[in-house]
C-alpha cells in the first residue's frame with residue numbers, strides 16, 4: 403500500500419469507497435429519500451463566503467475550548483454513529499484517536515464496541531441513547547454509562563423511521579454466517595484490504611449492538627434492537643425532563659432544528675443541544691443545520707451550550723459554524739471515512755485536517771482565535787436562511 407496519509411476528507415471518502423464493501427459504504431453516504439437534506443448540509447456551507455485580510459494577522463490562533471464540561475483542544479467532537487463493520491477496531495480506534503488529539507467523542511448505543519472499552523480508551527466519552535425500550539431499560543443504559551465512567555449523556559431525538567431511499571438500501575445481514583457470507587461474497591471479495599483487516603483479527607463483523615441490552619440479556623443484532631426502538635412510543639418533553647433529572651450531569655439533546663424546541667430543551671434541563679438533521683437522515687427537506695443555527699443561538703445561546711452537526715468536511719466549515727454562534731461542532735461521516743481508510747491513524751488524520759484548516763482560516767481572516775469570530779465575518783447570500791419561526 404502507498405502512503406496511507408490523506409490530504410482532505412474527500413480523499414479519505416474516495417479511499418473508503420474503494421476499501422469498504424458496497425453495502426457498508428452505502429450505509430455511510432446515504433441520506434433519507436432523495437437526499438435533499440444531506441446534500442443541502444454540504445451546499446449550505448459552500449454558499450457562505452469568507453473575506454481574508456492581507457496583513458495584521460495573528461501569529462497564534464487560540465482554538466482550545468470546553469465541550470459539555472470537558473476540555474477540548476479544538477471545538478470539534480465525534481458525533482455518535484451506529485454503523486457496523488467499518489473497521490475491526492471500530493469505536494475503540496476512534497476513542498484512541500480522539501484521546502491522542504484531545505477531543506471528546508460520542509458513542510452510539512448502536513455502536514459496535516462495548517462502552518466500557520471505549521471509555522477506557524477515552525474517558526471524555528458521552529454515551530448516546532435513543533428513546534428505545536421501556537423506561538427501566540433506558541435507566542439501565544444510563545446506569546451502565548455512569549458505572550463505566552461516561553462523561554455525559556446524549557439523547558438523540560431526530561429520527562422518524564423514514565426508510566425509503568432513492569439510492570436503494572443495500573441488504574445488510576444480521577449476522578455473518580456461512581450462508582450470508584456466500585450471499586455477500588461478490589460484494590466482500592472485491593474488497594480484499596477490508597477483508598484482510600478482519601481476517602487478521604480472526605473474526606468477521608458480527609453486527610451485534612453490545613451497548614443496547616440490559617439486565618444481562620444477550621447482545622441483540624442490529625435489526626432486533628432497531629425493532630425495539632421503532633416500537634417504542636416517542637417521548638413527551640416531561641419524559642425527557644425526567645430522564646435528564648435522573649442522569650443529573652452533562653446532558654445533550656441531539657437533533658434540535660427549531661428555536662421553540664431549543665427553549666423546551668432548556669426548560670427540560672439539558673446542558674447542551676446539537677442543532678442537527680441526523681446528517682440528512684431525518685425527514686428529507688429538513689433544512690441544513692447551519693441555516694437555522696443563528697435562529698437557535700438567538701433563542702437559547704446564552705442559556706445552554708449550542709453545538710451543531712451536519713456537513714462538516716473542512717476546517718473552514720467549523721469556522722463558519724462558530725461564527726454563526728455554535729460553541730463546537732460534531733463530525734459524522736468525515737471520521738467514518740478516516741476510520742475506514744486508515745483505522746485510528748485515519749481518524750487522527752481527519753482531526754488534523756480540521757485543525758489545520760481551522761487554523762489557516764483564522765489566520766487568513768486575521769483572527770486571534772475562535773472567540774474572535776462573529777456572524778459579521780461571513781458573507782451570507784440573500785435567501786440563505788429559511789423564514790424564522
Ligand SMILES: Cc1cc2nc3c(=O)[nH]c(=O)nc-3n(C[C@H](O)[C@H](O)[C@H](O)COP(=O)(O)O)c2cc1C
Nearest residue numbers: 481482483484485510558680681712713733734735
Ligand atoms: C452511518 C451513520 C450512522 C449514524 N448513527 C447515529 C447514531 O447511532 N446515533 C446518532 O445520534 N446519530 C447517528 N448518526 C448521525 C450523526 O451522529 C451526525 O448527526 C451526522 O452524521 C452529521 O452529519 P455529517 O455526517 O455530515 O457530519 C449517524 C450518521 C451516519 C452517517
